[in-house]
Amino acid sequence: MSILDEAATLAGTGPVCDACLGRVYADRSFGLTNAERGRSLRVALGLETDVEPESVDVADCWVCEGESGRFDEWAERCVDAVGDVEFERYQVGTRAPPLVEENEALLREEAGLDADAGEAFKSEFNREVGKRVGRLTDTEVDFGRPDVQFLLDVADDSVETTVNSAFVYGRYRKLERDIPQTEWPCRECDGSGRQGRQPCDHCGGSGYLYDRSVEQLVAPVVLDVMDGTEALFHGA
Template sequence: MEINEQVEKILAYGECCDHCLGRFFGKRSHGLTNDERGRGLRIARALAANQPYERFSGTCWVCGNFFDNIPQWAQKVAAALEGHEYKTFLVGCRVPPLIAENEEMVWSDLSLGEPEPFKSEVNREVGKAVSVITGKVVDFKKPDITVLLDPASGLVDIQVNALFFYGRYQKFERGIPQTHWNCRACGGAGCEKCNYTGKQYADSVEELIGRPVIELFDAENAVLHGAGREDIDARCVGTGRPFILEIVAPRKRSVDLAAVEAEINRSAEGRVSVALSRWSDRSEVETLKSSKAHKKYRILVEVDGQVPAELLANALNTLKGVTIQQRTPERVAHRRADKIRERKVLDIEYVGEQDGKFILEVLGEAGLYIKELISGDQGRTIPSLAEILQRPARVTSLDVVQVEGPQEGD
């Protein structure tokens, strides 16, 4: 079918603006806007029929003359972006169902193989107009802010994309969870039991790091993503634990990481310390959380009765290099699947004594339950130090002293 014939069939549906007429042939030729392409098609049609050329002046049945309002939409977007620091943006659009139905009907009826959707032209044309007003650049891959237009309601919604940074934290105080826990009694609503805070614990590593970050970036929230987690009653010292902090909806973006590190360490002094390495992104969060890094622990072990040095040494040699069968410990069974996991004890050694208790260092595969490796958890962990020694044993304190980050292992 000739183009002029296709144009006649399109215009037979009703009045059609140059933008929409041009979009039906949006991938034909180059260097033209759809508006220019549509005018060209009208001129070619008039020439072929030897009729006067008439500019479009009615109401487009496809889009309702949406494109006449591009300047107004651009002003709305620019106003919505005020107060946010950003270098790049991207415009998106919620296409009204009627417009989508109109253009798809023409595509299908006339078997048009080279159209451009309404959404694509809206995003591009509004984006260009906003860029002129603001001086900012469109970024299709990782924009600082995404703007969503809703032609049906006339509203603009902005989504401020998160910032991420990578670092390691040390936790010096026992009794602090890694992340915020809602109060078990009220689920976070606030009650007498939690003093109407909605929190099970007064603080967390996430909050101690996140509070100054929220203020520095004027953000809505900060979410900590860790490479595993230590128990609430454990410290995390030595190399510290790798983490990525997600800064949710920041209004400020150009904050120096050295200043961020200094402020976190000042505000959380004596409780938590961080060493920040670099900026990160969302894709690295998945890598970090799925990494199976080895971890090294220093533990204080109490054993009932007298344990000769030779007996302890033999027991540790028995555990070294062994794959442990661990059924989900009773202490976490309420929140984890009840199954048997196999984890290897890569190394375990005696390093001294303190107050009649043994100081041991254990290097294990990710997911090895250290407390149960010692106690046996009433037979749920096999073998265990208690089983080998044939007497009760328990961990009285635990410190994480080394955690590998992604791609930091052997």
């Protein structure tokens, strides 16, 4: 069966939007979105049968249930979710609704295609929303360790945002004794500064064996500058 025969069978299963139709052939050709692939197939079918190409409203699609028309909306929600956090690299992940995944398998089955033909709904969602997030924020996608990760739960209609830690590297010169690298909590009071209701005799109530450390001098400054919530100091 030719691609056009397959496309005709797929389109005949009910209202299928261009993106869902084209996604079955996501591995064909380059530089096209799945919606463009789907529309191209409809035009080719129209030329072959000498009829006006069918037009399907995304909202009526039985496969994605209209979700393929919400890429812009999800991207804007990602930007809103991250707020004022400054970042340069990001990654988008999608938790697809089980019903949509089932519909995708049924669509391919109707045309006798492999269940994994083309690409999955969530892969397209990651890419299309991700491209829009990049344009809106002037940032780049990073599949390694991005500054910010977005998880789109389509079924729950929610965006989960994870802001990964920032690493600050530097060197210092230690010019006097009795200043440890890291905080040194008192072992007698476990850093509380109290023994019962009384100040700890061992640390004088400070909770630390030393009044100052490199961590105590540096970490608060970094937290303030980066508007952070927590810092972990590692000296080597």
